[in-house]
Amino acid sequence: MTIPRNARRWINWGGNQQSLAVDVLTPGTVDEVAAHVKDASGTGRRVKVVGSGHSFTAIAVADDQRLLLDRMTDLISVEGPLVTVQAGMPLWKLNETVARHGLAMPNLGDIDAQTVAGAISTGTHGTGITHTTLAACVEAVTIVTGTGETLTLSKGDDIFPATQLGIGALGILVEVTLRCVPAFTLLADERPMALPDVLAGLDEWIPSNEFVEFYWYPYTDRAQLKRNNKVTENDRRLSAFRHWLDDEFLSNTVWQGVCGLGRRVPAIVPAVQSIAARALTARTYTERSDKVFCTPRRVHFTEMEYEIPRAALPEVLGALPKIIDGLPFKVQFPVEVRFTGPDDVWLSHGYGRESAYVAVHQFSGAPYEPYFRAFEAVCRPLGGRPHWGKLHYRTAEDLRPVYPKFDDFVAVRDRLDPARVFTNEYLDRVLGV
Numbered sequence: 001m002t003i004p005r006n007a008r009r010w011i012n013w014g015g016n017q018q019s020l021a022v023d024v025l026t027p028g029t030v031d032e033v034a035a036h037v038k039d040a041s042g043t044g045r046r047v048k049v050v051g052s053g054h055s056f057t058a059i060a061v062a063d064d065q066r067l068l069l070d071r072m073t074d075l076i077s078v079e080g081p082l083v084t085v086q087a088g089m090p091l092w093k094l095n096e097t098v099a100r101h102g103l104a105m106p107n108l109g110d111i112d113a114q115t116v117a118g119a120i121s122t123g124t125h126g127t128g129i130t131h132t133t134l135a136a137c138v139e140a141v142t143i144v145t146g147t148g149e150t151l152t153l154s155k156g157d158d159i160f161p162a163t164q165l166g167i168g169a170l171g172i173l174v175e176v177t178l179r180c181v182p183a184f185t186l187l188a189d190e191r192p193m194a195l196p197d198v199l200a201g202l203d204e205w206i207p208s209n210e211f212v213e214f215y216w217y218p219y220t221d222r223a224q225l226k227r228n229n230k231v232t233e234n235d236r237r238l239s240a241f242r243h244w245l246d247d248e249f250l251s252n253t254v255w256q257g258v259c260g261l262g263r264r265v266p267a268i269v270p271a272v273q274s275i276a277a278r279a280l281t282a283r284t285y286t287e288r289s290d291k292v293f294c295t296p297r298r299v300h301f302t303e304m305e306y307e308i309p310r311a312a313l314p315e316v317l318g319a320l321p322k323i324i325d326g327l328p329f330k331v332q333f334p335v336e337v338r339f340t341g342p343d344d345v346w347l348s349h350g351y352g353r354e355s356a357y358v359a360v361h362q363f364s365g366a367p368y369e370p371y372f373r374a375f376e377a378v379c380r381p382l383g384g385r386p387h388w389g390k391l392h393y394r395t396a397e398d399l400r401p402v403y404p405k406f407d408d409f410v411a412v413r414d415r416l417d418p419a420r421v422f423t424n425e426y427l428d429r430v431l432g433v
């Protein structure tokens with residue numbers, strides 16, 4: 001069921017969060033955003049910005065006033081590698097916009113439907129040990145605070161590292177300046193391998209390839225390794241048929257049917273996983289960077305993703321087969337593993353350390369809580385940090401010890417939104433009231 005963007009009722013992409021707003025606000029300028037917030041602040045109401053709905057947590061749930069930035073999606077300026085855009089611009093539009101100026105984002109996640117504001121505010125990331133979250137690319141922001149004041153902050157301002165990744169708690173991002181890089185082409189190398197062979201090769205592959213990730217197929221010992229590296233020529237492009245076959249028909253149309261069948265007949269899931277894993281074929285091709293990073297995702301799911309210290313990856317992966325085998329239901333999606341380097345953004349999952357990210361998924365509508373809770377129980381004592389936009393069950397009390405700048409962030413929240421105009425139940429849980 002498709003619900004109009006400006007309807008009072010809202011359901012997220014994964015189908016696991018919904019709300020009924022009292023009012024839906026659709027400002028078209030910074031001044032209009034500020035006026036809405038001033039009015040809310042003066043009358044004791046709450047305002048929550050909702051982007052594309054690609055967060056699985058309740059971070060965007062708005063039960064009072066829902067604010068959309070759909071009318072604020074334009075390019076503002078390009079000055080060398082610095083690109084300033086309105087914060088409601090979706091990533092797919094950002095990629096097309098910067099490409100026209102001979103630029104690209106240095107890294108991206110695998111979905112490009114999120115808005116710029118939503119992507120940086122939840123810690124969206126790709127993979128690559130020399131890269132971190134998209135928030136680390138932010139050079140300046142313009143934000144409307146809880147009192148309706150408009151602030152422009154950049155590197156060097158004392159609270160800027162809080163606003164780079166603010167989980168919607170500090171204000172409404174209206175403009176964002178990103179540091180881009182010259183446009184580049186990637187050589188993508190994707191190949192099926194035995195999981196033990198993938199794990200044995202990681203210490204070699206992670207430093208010798210710019211972008212490395214892999215997928216493990218539950219109930220099997222099979223994985224798919226992906227390595228992407230910059231090249232000078234875009235001379236090995238996939239044919240239109242191979243692109244359609246792999247990325248549309250098999251990955252979406254067929255996979256949708258397979259997941260639906262697996263939900264109706266759970267006993268077949270392990271066999272299907274084994275067939276799928278062994279049916280994978282290697283492919284090597286070149287393409288513009290964002291078209292390699294981002295792929296269409298039309299099969300809806302729910303997801304939990306944990307950042308852990310890279311050295312803890314073997315322990316986490318070693319625990320997952322036992323967790324999955326003990327569940328009262330079957331797991332239909334592969335487990336995704338990515339790697340990033342350290343950054344200094346206060347609420348970044350990768351703050352101060354090299355990271356492995358492990359993401360577990362379930363088909364939308366299928367049970368997931370026992371799976372996700374058991375996975376979280378493995379990651380938490382290892383110092384794991386949950387992705388802000390992916391499902392988790394953590395609270396401010398147990399998040400504070402794993403974020404060295406947690407209390408500094410809360411102090412900025414007290415300063416910029418003292419009346420908690422932007423809060424909701426999720427933010428109360430993860431930051432305190």
